[in-house]
Amino acid sequence: MALTTARTMPGVLELLPLDQIAFQGMLDTVRSNFERFGFLPIETPVMEFADVLLTKSGGETERQVYFVQSTGALEQGDKPELALRFDLTVPLARYVAEHEHSLNFPFRRYQIQRVYRGERAQRGRFREFYQCDVDVIGKDSLSVRYDAEIPATIYGVFRDLAIGPFTIQLNNRRLMRGWFEGLGIADGDRQMAVLREVDKLDKRGLDHVRETLTGAAFGLSTEAVDRILAFVQVRSTSLADALEKLDALGSGSETFEQGRNELRDVLGLIKAFGVPESHFALNLSIARGLDYYTGTVYETTLNDHPQIGSICSGGRYENLAGNYTKSSLPGVGISIGATRLYWQLREAGLIGTATSTVQALVTQMDEAQLPVYLALATELRQAGINTEAVMESSKLGKQFKYADKAGIRFVLVLGDNEIANGTVTVKDLRRENQFEVARTDLARTLRAELEQGAGTGVRA
RNA sequence: GUGGGCGUAGCUCAGUUGGUUAGAGUCCCGGAUUGUGAUUCCGGAUGUCGGGGGUUCGAGUCCCCUCGCUCACCCCA
Numbered sequence: 367m368a369l370t371t372a373r374t375m376p377g378v379l380e381l382l383p384l385d386q387i388a389f390q391g392m393l394d395t396v397r398s399n400f401e402r403f404g405f406l407p408i409e410t411p412v413m414e415f416a417d418v419l420l421t422k423s424g425g426e427t428e429r430q431v432y433f434v435q436s437t438g439a440l441e442q443g444d445k446p447e448l449a450l451r452f453d454l455t456v457p458l459a460r461y462v463a464e465h466e467h468s469l470n471f472p473f474r475r476y477q478i479q480r481v482y483r484g485e486r487a488q489r490g491r492f493r494e495f496y497q498c499d500v501d502v503i504g505k506d507s508l509s510v511r512y513d514a515e516i517p518a519t520i521y522g523v524f525r526d527l528a529i530g531p532f533t534i535q536l537n538n539r540r541l542m543r544g545w546f547e548g549l550g551i552a553d554g555d556r557q558m559a560v561l562r563e564v565d566k567l568d569k570r571g572l573d574h575v576r577e578t579l580t581g582a583a584f585g586l587s588t589e590a591v592d593r594i595l596a597f598v599q600v601r602s603t604s605l606a607d608a609l610e611k612l613d614a615l616g617s618g619s620e621t622f623e624q625g626r627n628e629l630r631d632v633l634g635l636i637k638a639f640g641v642p643e644s645h646f647a648l649n650l651s652i653a654r655g656l657d658y659y660t661g662t663v664y665e666t667t668l669n670d671h672p673q674i675g676s677i678c679s680g681g682r683y684e685n686l687a688g689n690y691t692k693s694s695l696p697g698v699g700i701s702i703g704a705t706r707l708y709w710q711l712r713e714a715g716l717i718g719t720a721t722s723t724v725q726a727l728v729t730q731m732d733e734a735q736l737p738v739y740l741a742l743a744t745e746l747r748q749a750g751i752n753t754e755a756v757m758e759s760s761k762l763g764k765q766f767k768y769a770d771k772a773g774i775r776f777v778l779v780l781g782d783n784e785i786a787n788g789t790v791t792v793k794d795l796r797r798e799n800q801f802e803v804a805r806t807d808l809a810r811t812l813r814a815e816l817e818q819g820a821g822t823g824v825r826a
Numbered sequence: 827g828u829g830g831g832c833g834u835a836g837c838u839c840a841g842u843u844g845g846u847u848a849g850a851g852u853c854c855c856g857g858a859u860u861g862u863g864a865u866u867c868c869g870g871a872u873g874u875c876g877g878g879g880g881u882u883c884g885a886g887u888c889c890c891c892u893c894g895c896u897c898a899c900c901c902c903a
Contacts, residue, residue, distance in 0.1 A: 703903020
């Protein structure tokens with residue numbers, strides 16, 4: 367019989383158990399921080415009705431959507447009725463509109479699930495990936511103060527992930543649009559186009575952006591472009607510096623002043639939330655490509671690994687669910703692309719080898735003593751230690767090799783001597799030492815050892 | 827969706843101006859006398875040379891087509 371090649375589609379990340387443990391450790395850190403800040407969990411279906419998912423989308427989104435069709439509909443040649451979600455924000459909008467009358471506002475939710483995009487595979491880009499989202503949705507209005515709570519949450523996440531120094535960079539869409547208005551770029555679509563272009567500043571460089579803006583596609587004057595470039599190059603080094611640089615921009619349109627006031631409030635509150643000044647900064651080139659953002663926008667980068675780019679981004683939007691309800695539902699939120707983040711951290715060598723979730727292996731010296739081994743394993747499990755017992759007899763060396771490869775830290779040997787003495791021999795494969803303890807003290811001893819070296823599993 | 831690069835063991839690759847039975851390292855499996863892994867030594871398994879066609883006495887190598895992967899753009903986590 368011809369064999370089928372075992373393979374997965376490009377753009378998916380499938381991990382071996384030890385890597386999966388590291389990845390899940392990362393998600394646990396994200397989740398616990400989201401919960402610590404008082405966000406509530408929800409999950410939504412992977413599939414949604416296509417018309418619900420694609421309401422506001424232009425051609426770009428639709429191009430990246432996977433449609434889903436039942437066999438029956440496929441045979442009849444119908445248009446697909448269902449599609450896979452491509453982010454968690456659109457399903458959130460649908461969720462809030464659908465359950466509006468049962469929800470408590472401001473609605474603070476977090477959601478950690480996979481999303482799907484039909485992209486051509488590329489380094490660090492996935493077709494199936496995890497997003498970790500937090501959003502706050504208000505009914506009719508939502509204070510700009512929430513715009514500061516989001517970065518505070520994000521600070522907690524990346525601090526606990528311990529992946530090195532990072533900076534949460536902030537900007538405000540109103541401030542940008544107001545600045546462009548002052549230069550005579552009044553049309554909304556045109557403002558968006560300029561905005562998307564300056565967003566590339568950090569990636570493409572000053573000259574490239576200048577060339578594009580003065581070029582035929584935009585046709586802006588050299589003076590206007592110089593003013594834009596001066597604006598988007600603003601970066602801050604501390605809170606006082608940020609406020610000073612905002613003042614130094616001079617006065618502007620009503621939109622501009624509104625944006626500036628929002629930014630001032632947000633920056634001040636981020637500090638009040640306890641985020642160190644070294645970890646947040648003004649970056650007036652941050653724009654975000656998505657057009658639904660209206661005010662504050664965020665991007666987070668690792669200081670020592672700028673090539674990785676943004677590892678977490680989001681912002682403020684008015685009218686989240688305008689396509690589904692007449693209610694006004696403003697919100698602010700952010701998303702961590704966990705799959706890409708994990709993949710890039712691994713590429714950069716920032717993730718060490720995880721230890722197994724299995725903490726102890728009970729070896730088998732003598733098949734006849736199997737009940738003794740199983741009783742020992744049960745004892746340890748009852749003491750909260752994840753334990754595996756060797757079920758098939760083999761050479762002890764082979765059993766050690768198995769434990770080593772599996773990343774199991776403690777190997778327990780129970781032979782005639784130990785049984786006679788009421789002891790257990792423990793080999794700690796991580797510390798590379800061996801000791802013998804009374805069986806009655808075993809669980810306590812292992813617990814103490816394990817707690818000593820407790821970590822997130824993501825540390826290098 | 828648009829443009830460039832690359833396809834040889836599971837992985838990283840070598841393979842001369844076309845010339846016998848296609849190699850190395852790594853990984854995997856087994857062994858090196860009594861109850862100890864990761865080091866060392868010995869042995870073993872593994873390939874429609876991406877696929878199809880053409881040129882030739884002879885193609886991994888040259889030509890054409892095709893498929894796959896990958897990088898950049900677009901967009902984005």
